[in-house]
Amino acid sequence: MSQISLSGIHKSFGSTEVLKGVSLDIEAGEFVTLVGPSGCGKSTLLRILAGLDSADTGDVRIQAQSVTQTRAADRNLAMVFQSYALYPHLSVAENMMTPLKMRELGWAGRLPIVGPLVARRACRDIHARVEAVAETLKITPLLARKPGQLSGGQRQRVALGRAMVRDPVAFLMDEPLSNLDAALRVHMRAELSELHRRLNATFVYVTHDQAEALTMSDRMAVMMQGEILQVGPPDEIYHNPASLAVARFIGSPAINVLPGEKLADGRVVLLGQRLFNVQSGQPRALFIGLRPEHLHLAAEGRFEGMISHRENLGSDLFLHLTLKEMDNPVVIRAHPDQARNVARGHNVRFDLDPAKVLFFEADGQRVTLDGARQLEVAQ
Amino acid sequence: MSQISLSGIHKSFGSTEVLKGVSLDIEAGEFVTLVGPSGCGKSTLLRILAGLDSADTGDVRIQAQSVTQTRAADRNLAMVFQSYALYPHLSVAENMMTPLKMRELGWAGRLPIVGPLVARRACRDIHARVEAVAETLKITPLLARKPGQLSGGQRQRVALGRAMVRDPVAFLMDEPLSNLDAALRVHMRAELSELHRRLNATFVYVTHDQAEALTMSDRMAVMMQGEILQVGPPDEIYHNPASLAVARFIGSPAINVLPGEKLADGRVVLLGQRLFNVQSGQPRALFIGLRPEHLHLAAEGRFEGMISHRENLGSDLFLHLTLKEMDNPVVIRAHPDQARNVARGHNVRFDLDPAKVLFFEADGQRVTLDGARQLEVAQ
Amino acid sequence: EDKIVVEFGYPYSHLFDVTYEKILPKFYEQHPNIEIKMRATYESYEDGTNTILREAVAGTLPDVTMQGLNRQAILVEKGIAKSLEPFIAKEADFAKDGYHKAMLDLGTFGDDVYGLPFSISLPVGYYNMEVMAKAGYDETNLPTTWSEVVEACGKLREAGVDNPMFWGWNITGNWFLQALMWSQDKPTVEGNDFQLDTPEGLTALNTMKDIFSGCEMQNLEWKAALASFSAGDLGMMYWSTSAVGAVERAMGDFTLVTSEYPGLDEKGPMGLPAGGNSALMVSTSEDPAELEAAWAWLKFITSGEGAADVARTTGYMPPNQAANEIILKDFYADNPAKATAVRQLPLLREWQAYPGDNGLAATQVIYDGLEGIVTGEYSDMTELQEELTEEVQDLLK
Amino acid sequence: MTEAVADTKALALRFSTKTALTHAVLILGALIVLLPFYTMLSLSLKAPAEIMQQTGGFIGTQAPFRDDYCIKLGKEVADCMVNPIAYNYSTAFEKAPLLRYLLNGVVVTVSIFFIQVVVALPCAYALAKLRFWGREFVFTLVLFCLLIPVHAIALPLYIMLAKVGLTNTYAALIIPWTISVFGIFLMRQFFMTVPDDLIDAARMDGMSEYAIIWRVMLPTAIPALMAFGIFSVVAHWNDYFWPRIVITGNRDLFTPPLGLREFKGDADGDNFGPMMATACIIVTPLIVCFLLAQRRFIEGITLSGMK
């Protein structure tokens, strides 16, 4: 039985349907990412799982128990918020103690001054646990500070710490990195992954940054407009997207989409060039998806374009090529060493790796063309 | 004569010195980026240039005129703020009109209702210009809306539009993309570059995101702790950093820094392996910088590490290797196709591209070792 | 043994605290088993009456209360005040204690006595002799009629006194209107009829108008008037004798003389309304011992030594002939300013209240009308007479 | 270059004249504002004659004068000569038992504020952060109640209190003010600005809604609470109307402003010196409180999200 199971979740705010029947199963110990553009309903789904919102219809199960009627405080989930939501008036240590105090001390133990005296043992225990977590997160020197005196990354860690002191069924995180600066974000990605491995706990992670989703998750669920379009391991999603929407959203720079067609005789044609042959059949128009790294500059390449923009990241060089036949530029990844030879305005030739070509129907559905792989690639 | 020239700018807030004598020349039409970690003084410098703050000492010259005593409104610079700072009560069109109205209409023309009657011609002219800019930025349908009704990307464009309606000496931008989501940020990068080309205007751009700096700028200035460490074209900064600090800040994932040494006989040794020989001389300890993309997995590589973490971005695969000899992992860029063969916990061997090795002194200063390049690489 | 507690309420603590402080030890000496509990003082007579009305509704009435003479009627009408007849009947030599008829009349309603007057005031004239001297007046030739007052104003003004006189039209309960009416021996109300529509009424109004315009009198509020007089700005001031203490305390370095209230003609006023307050029994107690104790207190303060202390500590006269004539003889000799009112005692008349629920509203209507004369809002007195009569009569019906 | 230097000077000059002008205007305003306080303080230092004649400047001559009250009680004149300042202030404390009144004032204002907070905070929280049926209606009711003038309902209230026998008690002074619609309104506006995430975080941490109010909302709302506190305390500390109506029996329950009436003689002359001394004493604690609270107090009145 899976650890967490959402089935048929519907949710509307007023007349707008924000979630349109979402189902998702999450196994114990898994790191699952919900990724999708802003406003697609990720946070709403997470909040329904947490018990902070309630679904209109649908069922939420945690460890095989239906919790649809259980309030957030009783679901034993921990959540890290995008804004961190630290209590501004409490010190870091007190922030981290709060969930324990609330759950483990009686009302007397929670009193401001007498509390520690009444529930001596429990308090000492709580202190010890907070210190242990602080040690893990390397925030021990900060324990006495108030959140206002911390930097973004430090706050992020405290928010994590507050979630970690308990032993929740799962950690829910709503864009926990989006308030950090670029360098720190990259760094924290690795830290979070490491944490997940060490705790061996279930993580449900919401983000709109596909890089985070790709690098951290065991499985990712791509959401758009209130629906989950595809669920799978990052590799699968990246290389084998189920639809054009998924393909477009995942990958940076975004996948190039070019108009192609399959002719009646089985030839698949892109911009007038035959890519390969497949079994003959109904002729049809196709969208052809090609990721920038699957295109390469080649002196005798079959396609030609004019360099309209260069992005040199040092480690990579992205060239935006304007093609005669197309409005949108095609983005190609080149080796930075080639930078010297390619300036804006130059015409260059390029070719593609036919094995990596993705086909989509006009409605965005991914299709595989029978026999495509077997055919010899035309030079 | 350069368009903008900052020389010897010092600035302290209270007892903390935020700018420690910064000098920078910017040519007409250039896109110059100030990049550096949070809190290093970028915004302060930009505000001093804009005239919103004043320097303690130092001179600001615009088009060869000292403007140190000129107030912001008279410097004819346009600025895009990180928070966009759109007037929340004015429509998009009115927001964009404001700088023109303030500069070109008398008090009568600025009156709410009678204004347009009094200064009929001027008003019509202003309207026309705003519409033209809106057209360029593709925000014509939004002109009647209030900022509150716009998405982040749309606001960003309006803020740009407000700067563009005039013909300023330079555009100043303070982290204009940092409030956008990941995908939009990548997209806007290209748009900004395109805009710069089209306007052919001077841009001074502040960011802490090295990717933005690398992809957009003609030249970038790396700032740290109130000082400019290095100024140069992105390529130069990336491949030829003047110091360890610059090398560490630019590049993602960050450069690997390993301890090495030069022996008295001229051998340069990294982790016990000879890299190559240089002219003999004083033995010395060195830091050796190696970017992830200059390391590669190789069955017979001279170095060995255990894979502690994998980041698969689909287009790239970053492996974090733990080496016996080192605390920090070494990050290596591998081809995603290799992903299947390398799992966490595996031991792998790797090697490096000796031509790309960077050397730094113990104090972080970059050094070139005489003769290093000429020497045959030991296999 | 428990003491019997009598709860007692009175107005103007600043004025009367000292009086009771003097009386209490003497009372306790005679009645060791009674304790007087002082309630929060009333801020003014109106406040006192309203407080009693509220307390009647709330059921928290004191045993004895001091009420302005013109406010007794309303409490009697509403059945809050108790008739004192049963207690008087038991007293052997009540008359001998000095309660003479004129005084008792002030608190008699129907055939029963309800209130025993405590402190009595009459209107008098206050003169700053230094200012008066500028116009050639001395103690012997002070004005005795209102036309002489107006004349004096003219002279004073010529002598450079900007602000020669103040006349207390604004004293609560239309006291000075009633003074002008009584001066002609005419009550202001008879039964349910407002008497302003009589020739006497018109005379009263015209007299006021003459005084105000003839003296170009400023519309001063009492505190401002007292300040002006104390500062030596005013030459003449017509007010209640109760203020003698306050004036003496506050006045500058000049000679103060009080003199009889002027009349409409040389004969002087034929009557004057009594001001001040009287003691009413409002106890809701059924216990005869308590009622007896309340009566004992009530009687003590309105007679003999108790009453005499009123004069000794305030500008008021005691209500009690005996006190005035026997006990206080020397006192008046030493305090001539306070003696004026005593000389006017024979003129004492009732300070009338307007009957019915709307009585206070009627008082206000008249007040507003009088103010209109001062502020110049009304210049035709006949018109004002008609207007006021109509409106007040409407309220009284 | 010289031009630039001249420019600098002009700029600096412009700046300083502008600030100087600002100060000039503000000082003029301050003088007008302070005039009555100057008078109040001055009157509290002078002898009765000096007060009524408006002589003696700010502190008067301080020549001893004769205390009538003392004379009337039959003491010797020599024993009754008093110094004005000593007389005014000692009378304020002795005659009016001002200390007792001040204590009452503290008891009453603190109780009122405490109960107002206990009642208003949960309500404001519910109106700002909970979604429930009838919320708009309740809020409209709050806005309507904001319009009700207390003076207009004083008598019905008095009768209601009398019916349950509460007149002449602390309760009578406190109960009518236990509900502060202004407080609900102000706190709601502030709570609207508290991020929802913070409340959700508290829920995840296992707090009940009740705990959220006292453990999260209250501490974050301290500045707003101070603002509300100042308004509430000022209003009830200085209230003259209501205590006068309900406290008719026991002088021991007087609040400080009622102390002022001890010196009222109305048509027969007020005793201004002690009265003004009392007034000075009454206002002092408030000024001290304001000075202590003002920083956070102004931050607290957040009106964004007003609607």
Place this chain on the structure above:
Amino acid sequence: MIKSHAHIWFIGPALVLMTVILLIPILIAMGLSVTDYSLGNMGAEFVGFENYEKIFTRSAYEKMFGATFRYVFVVVPLTVGLGLGSALLIHSLGRFGDIYKTIYFLPVMAALIAMAIVWEFAFHPTIGVINSTLERGCGTWLELWTWYAKGCERSFPLWLQDRDYAIWTVSFIGVWQGFGFNMVLYLAGLTSIPRSLYDAAEMDGAKRGWDRFRLVTWPLLGPTTVFVVTISFIRSFQVFDMVEAFYPQGGGPSKSVFVMMFAIYEKGIQQNLMGIGAAITVVFLAFVMVLTLIQRWLVERRTHYA
């Protein structure tokens, strides 16, 4: 939120108290307003709308509306204007600001009853500080002003007792007493305006202070202004203490300061005519409500809520 009834416990006490303390008395007042009840009487008779009729026909009540509206329409704009003005000036200062802030807030904190007495002294026609200051200007160029010359010749006005001046004098004191309250609210509003908007305005060429005010300050103070104006309206409609302190009898010279709250007090409490008092209360509430609604409607259309 999973089915929680917490809100019932949260708004319950407030709702109950609101009903018992505010709404029931108002309902009682409405009931009394159609009777002739007088305190101390056993019962009361139903008189229909007679009380209301009186309000709208008797001349005293005409004066009541006149005085109320004069007061409100002087005091509201001035307290709001001065509150804003002083807040702006103080806000621009940085240092020293705290001193002015405290001074200007003093009148809000002082007991009005004591201040009323002080003002009476200050406004005393001859020895008051106001007129004696004015007199000092006699014989100077100020006499060119005919009003001034007249004052010098005879005497300066009796500010509080002259029916032409009283309401304005009282309004002045109302402004004196109230603008500090608004100042504090505006200061709070000012601190919450993002600095970056001023920077943007400066970059856009708003050089003069007035331009920045028009472009940024005033619009962003919109919500504050709505609040301040609403509260000022309510407060000045409810003005009472001061009138009662100055004119316990009758509401000022020729009833020129006979404001509605005082009328309610005079009828209901001073004269025991609770029926009429209640009727005025009802009219008062209706007025304030209508005005508040109109005012909100007017302002709301021009205010943005960021």
